[in-house]
Amino acid sequence: MQTRREFIKTSAAVGAGLALPLGVGTYSAQAAANSSNLRKWLQPLRGLTILGDPNGIPVASGFPDPVFPNTNLYQITAGEFLDQLHPDLPNPTRLWGYWDSTNPVRRHLGGVIVARRGTASRIRVTNSLPARHIIPVDTTIEGANQAQNRIAVHLHGGFVPWVSDGGPFNWWAPDGANGLSFLNGPGSAIFDTIPGSPMRPGQADYYYPNDQSARLMWYHDHAHGITRINAYSGLATGYLLLDGINDAYVASGKVPGLGSTLPVVFQDKVFVSPTTVLTDPTWAAVAHPDVQATGSLWYEHVYDPKVVKLLKGGQYLTPPNPSCIPEFFGDTMLCNGTVYPALTVEAKRYRFMILNACNARFLNINVFRANPRNVDGIDLDPNALFPLNPPGPNIVQIGTEGGFLVQEVTHVSAKPFNPLTLTGNLLLGPAERADVIVDFTGLAGQEFILYNDAPGPFPVGPPTNDYYLGNPKNPLQPITVRNKLTGQKWSTGPDTRQILRIKVVGGAYDPQPAGPILNPNLLDPAPLVPYTTTVAPVPPLPVPAGVPVRDLTLNEDFDPYGRLRQLIGTTAPNGAGGFGLEYTAPVTENVKAGSVEVWRIFNLTADTHPIHFHLVNVQVLSRQPFALKQGVFGPAGLVRGPETNELGWKETVQMHPGEVTTIITKFELPGTPFVVPPSPRTGGYEYVWHCHILEHEEHDMMRPLVVG
Ligand SMILES: [Cu+2]
Numbered sequence: 001m002q003t004r005r006e007f008i009k010t011s012a013a014v015g016a017g018l019a020l021p022l023g024v025g026t027y028s029a030q031a032a033a034n035s036s037n038l039r040k041w042l043q044p045l046r047g048l049t050i051l052g053d054p055n056g057i058p059v060a061s062g063f064p065d066p067v068f069p070n071t072n073l074y075q076i077t078a079g080e081f082l083d084q085l086h087p088d089l090p091n092p093t094r095l096w097g098y099w100d101s102t103n104p105v106r107r108h109l110g111g112v113i114v115a116r117r118g119t120a121s122r123i124r125v126t127n128s129l130p131a132r133h134i135i136p137v138d139t140t141i142e143g144a145n146q147a148q149n150r151i152a153v154h155l156h157g158g159f160v161p162w163v164s165d166g167g168p169f170n171w172w173a174p175d176g177a178n179g180l181s182f183l184n185g186p187g188s189a190i191f192d193t194i195p196g197s198p199m200r201p202g203q204a205d206y207y208y209p210n211d212q213s214a215r216l217m218w219y220h221d222h223a224h225g226i227t228r229i230n231a232y233s234g235l236a237t238g239y240l241l242l243d244g245i246n247d248a249y250v251a252s253g254k255v256p257g258l259g260s261t262l263p264v265v266f267q268d269k270v271f272v273s274p275t276t277v278l279t280d281p282t283w284a285a286v287a288h289p290d291v292q293a294t295g296s297l298w299y300e301h302v303y304d305p306k307v308v309k310l311l312k313g314g315q316y317l318t319p320p321n322p323s324c325i326p327e328f329f330g331d332t333m334l335c336n337g338t339v340y341p342a343l344t345v346e347a348k349r350y351r352f353m354i355l356n357a358c359n360a361r362f363l364n365i366n367v368f369r370a371n372p373r374n375v376d377g378i379d380l381d382p383n384a385l386f387p388l389n390p391p392g393p394n395i396v397q398i399g400t401e402g403g404f405l406v407q408e409v410t411h412v413s414a415k416p417f418n419p420l421t422l423t424g425n426l427l428l429g430p431a432e433r434a435d436v437i438v439d440f441t442g443l444a445g446q447e448f449i450l451y452n453d454a455p456g457p458f459p460v461g462p463p464t465n466d467y468y469l470g471n472p473k474n475p476l477q478p479i480t481v482r483n484k485l486t487g488q489k490w491s492t493g494p495d496t497r498q499i500l501r502i503k504v505v506g507g508a509y510d511p512q513p514a515g516p517i518l519n520p521n522l523l524d525p526a527p528l529v530p531y532t533t534t535v536a537p538v539p540p541l542p543v544p545a546g547v548p549v550r551d552l553t554l555n556e557d558f559d560p561y562g563r564l565r566q567l568i569g570t571t572a573p574n575g576a577g578g579f580g581l582e583y584t585a586p587v588t589e590n591v592k593a594g595s596v597e598v599w600r601i602f603n604l605t606a607d608t609h610p611i612h613f614h615l616v617n618v619q620v621l622s623r624q625p626f627a628l629k630q631g632v633f634g635p636a637g638l639v640r641g642p643e644t645n646e647l648g649w650k651e652t653v654q655m656h657p658g659e660v661t662t663i664i665t666k667f668e669l670p671g672t673p674f675v676v677p678p679s680p681r682t683g684g685y686e687y688v689w690h691c692h693i694l695e696h697e698e699h700d701m702m703r704p705l706v707v708g
Contacts, residue, residue, distance in 0.1 A: 033280040033298045035332045036273040037479050037492035038088045041342040041501045045335060046107070047262055050114060057237075057263075057337060058110040060100040062121065067193050068207065068673050071120040075101035076111050078151050078221075078235060079128040083108045086339035089271065089295035094134050097234035098219075101126060108337035109237050109265060113219075117243035121208040122191075123219075127151050127174045128202070135229040136286040136301040136322030140561065141699055142584060144225030147173040151230065155208055155239060156431065156612070157217035157401055157651050161669070161676045162685040163190065164206040165614055168224035168583070168702070169681055176201030179224060180681040190674045209670045213403040213524040213649075214246035216263060216353040216433050228694035232299055232328070232359055238263050240353070245404070245522050254517045255398065256351040256437060256510070265337070265355045266363060268330030268496055272296040286322045300325045303563055311562030319561045326564045327360035327695050329456045329465040331476060331494035340493060343500060347444040347507030351398075353435050356428040359694040361496070362608070364424035364454040366413040367392030367438070370447040370501065375480050376491040377449055378498065380470040386416045392448040395426050398517055399435030402617040402649025406520040406527070407534040408437075409645040419459050422608070422656055426645075427454065429610030431652040431692035434645070439512060443504045450500040458608050459656070468497040523648055528596060528619050528664050531647055538641035540622035547664065549598045550589070551633060554655060554691070555580030556605040559699070566605065566691060566701040571633050579604070583702045587682055589689070590706050591667045602626055602633050602660045609696065610652045611661075614687040614705060617649035618663040626660040635660055652692055667707050684708035 047053035062072030077099050082092035085108060098111030101124075115121050129149035139145040150173050154166035169181035176186065184191050184204045191205035192198060199205070217239040221230035240263070249255040273294055276283055284292060286301055301322035303310060308326055310319065335341050356363050368389035370377035379388045391413035398408050417424040426434055455461035463473035469491065471477070478492045520531070529541045543549060551571040557578050559565045567580025570588050574581055581588065591597060598621070603609065625637030646653075655661040669676075669685065679686035682704055690702030 031270055031300055031329065031331065032302060032304065033270055033276040033283065034273060034476050035271040035494055036088065036294065037481070037494075038086050038332065038339055039481060039490040039492050040340040040495065040498065042087055042490070043338055043341050045262075045341040045343040045500070046337055048112060051258060051261070057112055058100060058103060058105045058107055059112045059114060061102060062113070065122050066195060068120060068122060070118065071122050072115070074113060074121060074123045075126070076123055077101045077126045077128055080130055080134070081106040083337070085334065085337070091293050091295040093271070093295050093297060094290055095234040095297070096129060096134060096230065098237050108234055111237040112240070113238075114240045114242070115208070115210050117210055117212065117214070117241060120210050123153070123206045123208070124199075124203060125153050125206065126203050127172060129174060132288050133226070133229060134233050134288055134291050134297060135299045137226060137229065138301070138320060138322045138324045140320055141225045141324055142582065143168065146225070147177060148226065149173055150179075150223040150226065151221050151235065152179070152223045153204070153206055153219055154222035155206070155217060155219045157215060158208055158239070159212040159615065159670045160206075160208050161672050162679060162687055162707070163676055164208060165687055166206065166222050167614065167686060167688050168222055168227070169686070171223040172202070172204050174202040181679045181686055183677060207672065209672060210241055211670055212241065214241055214243040215399065215401065215403045216240050216355060216435065218355060218357065225698065228328070228359055228698045229299060231694055232269070233297065236357055238265065238355070245524060249517070253513045256349050260349065260510075261351040261353065262343070263355065264335060264352045264500065265357050266499055267334045267357045268361050269332055269334055270298040270330045271332065272298045282321055300328055309564055311558050316562035317560055319563055323561070324563065324699050325695060327457050327693060329361055330358070331467045331496065333496050333499045335500050340495070341500070343502045345440055345502060345504055347440050347442060347504050348510035349437055349439045349441065349512060351435070351437050353433065354428065355433045356430050358430050360430060361456045362430070362454040362458040363428045363452045363499070364417040365395070365426040365428070365499070366415060366451045366453070367395060368413065368449045368451050370449050372447065375489045376469050376478070377447070377501070378451070378469070382470065384416070385471070386453060387414065387451060393438050393440060393443065396437045396517070397426065397434050397645050398437060400645065400648055401431070401433040401651050403524060404435070404518055404522065405645065405648040406518065406523050406531055407647065408517045417454050419455070422459055424454065429458070429608065429652065429654050429692070430694070431610055431612055437517070440504045440507075441509065441511070444506045446504050448502045448504070449498050450502070452497055452499050460606070466496065467494040469495070528666060529621060534644060534647055536644045538644060538647065540639045540641045543598050543621065543662070543664070547596050547598050549600060552599055552601045553579040554601060554603040554605055554609055554611075554701070565699050566609070566696040568690070568701055568703045571602070573631070581703065582700050583704070587704045587706050589703055590684065590708060593667060593669050593685070593707050596664065596666045598662060598664045600660050600662045601655055603655045603657055606657050608654050608656045609691040609693065609701070611655050611689065612652040612692040613665065613689045615707070616665045616667060617651050618653060618665040620646045620650060620653055621662040621664055623656065623659050623661050625658055633660070669707060682706050
């Protein structure tokens with residue numbers, strides 16, 4: 001595998017003659033602050049209140065909508081609150097987040113909505129955020145030089161009308177100020193129509209038709225210029241959609257029911273610790289007075305040329321503080337909203353709906369049997385830097401973020417991430433989901449560790465972004481602490497490898513019925529290009545005759561401050577020596593409603609980008625290395641088909657460095673009980689597509705997608 005530096009040489013050669021700034025990024029980001037040594041596995045994993053966990057993540061209640069037929073109305077508040085995320089933190093953590101306006105309970109990741117196909121949702125969101133952000137705001141980012149408490153609620157994965165998509169220009173503030181594409185606030189002819197309940201400034205409505213197949217979606221903030229810090233602060237939660245096909249799988253016994261189903265949401269963070277004042281001396285000056293105490297959320301705000309490439313002198317300005325950074329990697333993993341929780345299960349089958357909600361961190365998930373004689377649980381091979389522990393049960397994947405697969409895929413531990421082949425076990429980029437079944441039958445008394453070894457940045461990142469006991473190249477090391485009274489020993493963080501501990505207790509017998517779990521004929525909707533095999537390696541799928549092909553690029557350059565910046569563009573030179581276009585540049589992806597298109601997306605950078613499409617799900621057709629000759633992009637090298645766990649629908653797709661990823665999609669629009677007006681900003685139905693590494697999306701790897 002090429003190192004990042006070698007890739008740059010190669011891609012520079014590829015671009016020779018055009019003087020393109022290809023793959024320019026070399027960085028080894030290490031956070032300037034680190035979390036305390038928090039003890040692992042002290043607290044239970046939060047489930048959902050609707051599934052019987054009273055201390056779980058609160059689920060919002062819906063009521064029949066007095067205006068729209070077959071619709072439930074939810075009332076959600078976006079605001080600031082405190083939540084104790086770990087017993088060792090001396091203070092509860094100040095968070096931003098959602099809660100059910102009719103329920104006083106406020107917890108991290110709260111506001112979960114559970115909906116059924118056939119019944120739409122209307123969400124009335126009240127923005128009650130305070131004026132000052134809990135994370136320092138870089139006002140040099142496009143869109144960020146406005147109120148700090150702007151929000152835009154995006155249903156990630158939702159098949160929704162553009163006025164409810166919550167794109168960047170859909171933002172609004174508590175005082176009613178709003179963005180250029182905001183048509184869903186007070187006075188809205190569509191939404192401000194509830195008898196006796198007029199909308200107030202600071203409120204907005206979103207209508208989700210829910211006319212799509214069962215899946216775990218999530219809704220999170222998308223406001224222009226502050227998406228990455230709003231989501232990091234906590235403005236993100238789950239949205240579970242169920243349907244009749246899912247019911248049938250559960251009724252047949254092939255898929256565990258809701259009582260044995262858990263969302264599993266991973267996020268990496270850093271918390272302010274007693275050393276932050278020393279390692280990050282300007283935090284006190286740039287961050288809110290209320291986020292100075294130990295346990296507050298910390299986020300990198302210094303663009304440090306020692307760890308991130310920075311162009312200086314000449315025409316370049318000096319980066320501000322606070323500044324954006326290319327990618328944020330935390331040192332502490334949260335699952336379902338708290339730090340290092342443990343899950344207790346019975347010895348039977350469970351369904352886990354896994355969401356990678358990290359800002360930038362990929363996950364490669366294996367399951368290991370914990371060693372009870374080792375406080376850390378993991379016996380690390382000192383050479384391979386990978387566990388020697390026996391593997392745990394298989395991970396049987398039945399779905400992605402786009403719904404069920406055509407056929408289940410079994411991930412057999414242990415498969416470390418391999419940077420040569422870009423393969424591992426269950427590999428999830430930011431925003432990707434995996435709907436999986438794990439069978440703990442016969443394993444009572446054992447403990448298992450969900451283990452992540454994906455590098456950050458992906459696929460080639462420095463060991464200093466990888467946090468685990470025994471990492472020889474990371475000065476930040478976990479420790480072992482002993483309770484003097486009981487003698488009990490605990491291993492601590494920082495740890496981004498052990499992402500969940502599972503303890504199996506005695507149990508219920510729940511056998512997997514014989515035969516395949518999934519019926520390929522039930523893929524909903526049917527694939528645009530039929531699958532002829534599900535056996536790996538899947539051959540590349542052909543571009544159907546007559547379907548128009550659109551060529552696009554993923555790019556990297558430097559902004560006016562000399563900072564690394566990621567961009568999406570077409571294959572037409574942009575006049576500045578590259579192909580990348582800023583988000584606010586004129587629309588280039590104008591598509592016809594109902595049309596089918598193939599997109600070939602050429603990645604000119606050194607990173608894998610999880611590219612997310614609003615409105616549509618896509619089918620992955622192929623991946624292939626490419627060459628750029630005399631300004632012409634052309635495939636070069638071995639072409640391969642989709643991964644077996646991509647055989648179905650996707651809305652976030654890993655696009656690897658030096659490769660062209662080919663996808664096909666149909667730009668259908670959802671039905672609505674109202675006429676949808678065009679966007680005043682773009683004149684069409686305005687969506688976006690972007691990288692879901694949130695620091696990339698913000699600066700500036702996002703483009704409008706306009707359906708007309
Ligand atoms: Cu990216």
